[in-house]
Amino acid sequence: MSVSTVHSRPWPFHYTVYGLHLCSEVPLPELKPVAPAEGDVYIYRDELAPLADGLQRRGNRLRVTPTEALLIYDQVGLLRIEAGQKITFDVPQDLPDETLRVLILGIGLGILMHQRGHLVLHASAVAIGERVVAFIAEKGHGKSTMAAALHAQGYPLVTDDVLVLQEQPDGPPLVLPAYPQLKLWPDALEQALKMQTDGLPRVHPIIEKRVARLSEGVAHPLPLSALFTLRIGEHVRIRPLSGQEAFVELLLHTYTRSLLEETQASARHLQQVGSLARYVPLFVLERPPRLELLPEVVAAVEAFMQRQQETA
Numbered sequence: 001m002s003v004s005t006v007h008s009r010p011w012p013f014h015y016t017v018y019g020l021h022l023c024s025e026v027p028l029p030e031l032k033p034v035a036p037a038e039g040d041v042y043i044y045r046d047e048l049a050p051l052a053d054g055l056q057r058r059g060n061r062l063r064v065t066p067t068e069a070l071l072i073y074d075q076v077g078l079l080r081i082e083a084g085q086k087i088t089f090d091v092p093q094d095l096p097d098e099t100l101r102v103l104i105l106g107i108g109l110g111i112l113m114h115q116r117g118h119l120v121l122h123a124s125a126v127a128i129g130e131r132v133v134a135f136i137a138e139k140g141h142g143k144s145t146m147a148a149a150l151h152a153q154g155y156p157l158v159t160d161d162v163l164v165l166q167e168q169p170d171g172p173p174l175v176l177p178a179y180p181q182l183k184l185w186p187d188a189l190e191q192a193l194k195m196q197t198d199g200l201p202r203v204h205p206i207i208e209k210r211v212a213r214l215s216e217g218v219a220h221p222l223p224l225s226a227l228f229t230l231r232i233g234e235h236v237r238i239r240p241l242s243g244q245e246a247f248v249e250l251l252l253h254t255y256t257r258s259l260l261e262e263t264q265a266s267a268r269h270l271q272q273v274g275s276l277a278r279y280v281p282l283f284v285l286e287r288p289p290r291l292e293l294l295p296e297v298v299a300a301v302e303a304f305m306q307r308q309q310e311t312a
Helices: 003-008 097-115 143-152 186-193 243-252 266-279 291-311
Strands: 013-017 020-024 041-045 061-065 068-073 077-082 086-090 119-128 131-136 157-159 162-168 171-176 181-184 202-204 207-213 222-232 237-241 282-287
Touching: 041 097, 068 097, 077 097, 086 097, 097 119, 097 162, 097 202, 119 143, 119 222, 119 266, 131 143, 143 157, 143 181, 143 186, 143 222, 143 291, 157 162, 162 266, 171 266, 181 186, 186 207, 186 291, 222 291, 237 243, 237 291, 243 266, 243 282, 282 291
Parallel strands: 020 041, 041 086, 131 222, 222 282
Antiparallel strands: 013 020, 061 068, 068 077, 077 086, 119 131, 119 157, 119 162, 162 171, 171 222, 181 207, 202 207, 237 282
8 A cells, every 4th residue: 555545545543552643444442542633653454465475484574674574473464564654464354353453552563663763672561650660571471460460559551561662861761651451361360450351352362361451551651760670589579780780681671672683773772771771770579480479579569669769
């Protein structure tokens, strides 16, 4: 679809996320609807299969350049993200709507924000007052669970899994709010949010992880106050991480780390991570891998952040 056609065609759905206006041909009920207007980002179905012909697959990637990412997912289909402005998809008509939306709103928007020049971390976050506290960890190691447990104590969810940062000239970056939704395994969902999985959609028909949509999130950007990297330990303990170790930890948890070389963004990324490490403290949060200890872990984070605020 040409640029002029994209801009001139009628779009049935209009939303906002990360401060952008999205025009979509499919409903995205997770997002906040807005009045029709020209979009920053356009989302629609397109014929992508011919683009994949002859391309060698590397993981989920078929082709990645500074302005394009063409991705393939088994039993799902193709996703293309272009120039920070378009997300197109080529999937079976009977693919569950929830599965398509998880793809668009997760990896799709994550790569799109990277293309637009933002630092994107693999993290979940909540707002404590007018500050954001974020949790980074390897996949399946508790980021969403920590955010869910804090949300259950009244702290608004800022984002789950994809943390988009807006650099500031002299200070900590702002976190651009995503949408109020969590993806959790059934045991974590029940322990952290006291919710049953009955009726909650799966992220994929053959995956048990569920999608929990929350009533409200955060409406405006907030400064990032602290980052916690989650690790297994014998006791609940918080300790600072500084210098080179903190820098490396942030590099490891970049959402688009595998795309940096192909998108020619390595130099920009190092500068962004350096600025983040300079302005935002990073802490190690150790805890035993037992869901029943979540209240103790949450209390430790609350007390720690209260002390940080008092000494600031």
